[in-house]
Amino acid sequence: MFEQGEYIVYGSTGVCKVEKVTTMDMDGVPGDKLYYILRPYHKEDREIFTPVDNKKTKMRKLLSSNEIKSYLNEFNELEDFEITKEKFREDNYKQCVRGCDFREILRLVKSLLKRKRSRFLSGKNFPSTDERYLKIAENILFSEISYVLKLSKNEVEDFFRTNMKEMATT
Structure with missing residues (x-):
C-alpha cells in the first residue's frame, strides 16, 4: 500500500501524489473499503479516486x-x-x-x-x-x-x- 504524501505512477495518467488514503462515504460503497485520492503531477487541479486494491489500473512506485x-x-x-x-x-x-x-x-x-x-x-x-x-x-x-x-x-x-x-x- 502506498502512503499519504508519496508520489507514484498511476496507469496512463503518469506521476501522481497520494493525497489521502481514506474510505468513501457513498451509497453502495462498503464503509471499510480503502481508496487513494491522487493528484496528478503537473495537473494539480484534478483529483482521482481509486480503490487501494484496484486490479484494473496498474500503480507502481517511482x-x-x-x-x-x-x-x-x-x-x-x-x-x-x-x-x-x-x-x-x-x-x-x-x-x-x-x-x-x-x-x-x-x-x-x-x-x-x-x-x-x-x-x-x-x-x-x-x-x-x-x-x-x-x-x-x-x-x-x-x-x-x-x-x-x-x-x-x-x-x-x-x-x-x-x-x-x-x-x-x-
Missing part, C-alpha cells in the same frame, strides 16, 4: 534516479516496440501504456518518434492513433523523468529531440 538514468543511457540501443499485427496496433499501444512499465513505454516512444520522422520524410501523415498514444506515452515518461531527475518538462523533451536527431544520422 523509479530511482539511477534506474531512470540507466534506461535513458540505453535509449539509442533499445529495440523497437513490436506490433504483433497491424490491425491490433492500437490495442498494443493501449496495453503498453496501461502496463505502467517504464522500459516498454520508452520503447514505444522511441518507435513512434522514429515512425513519425520516417513518415514525415516520405511525405506521409502521421496517423492520429499514433499521435494520440505518443502523447500519452510521453506524458507518462516525461512526468516521471521530470519529477525524479528534478528537470523541467522542456529539458526532458529536449533530451528526446536530441537523441532522435542522433539516431537519424546513424
Whole structure:
C-alpha cells in the first residue's frame, strides 16, 4: 500500500501524489473499503479516486534516479516496440501504456518518434492513433523523468529531440 504524501505512477495518467488514503462515504460503497485520492503531477487541479486494491489500473512506485538514468543511457540501443499485427496496433499501444512499465513505454516512444520522422520524410501523415498514444506515452515518461531527475518538462523533451536527431544520422 502506498502512503499519504508519496508520489507514484498511476496507469496512463503518469506521476501522481497520494493525497489521502481514506474510505468513501457513498451509497453502495462498503464503509471499510480503502481508496487513494491522487493528484496528478503537473495537473494539480484534478483529483482521482481509486480503490487501494484496484486490479484494473496498474500503480507502481517511482523509479530511482539511477534506474531512470540507466534506461535513458540505453535509449539509442533499445529495440523497437513490436506490433504483433497491424490491425491490433492500437490495442498494443493501449496495453503498453496501461502496463505502467517504464522500459516498454520508452520503447514505444522511441518507435513512434522514429515512425513519425520516417513518415514525415516520405511525405506521409502521421496517423492520429499514433499521435494520440505518443502523447500519452510521453506524458507518462516525461512526468516521471521530470519529477525524479528534478528537470523541467522542456529539458526532458529536449533530451528526446536530441537523441532522435542522433539516431537519424546513424
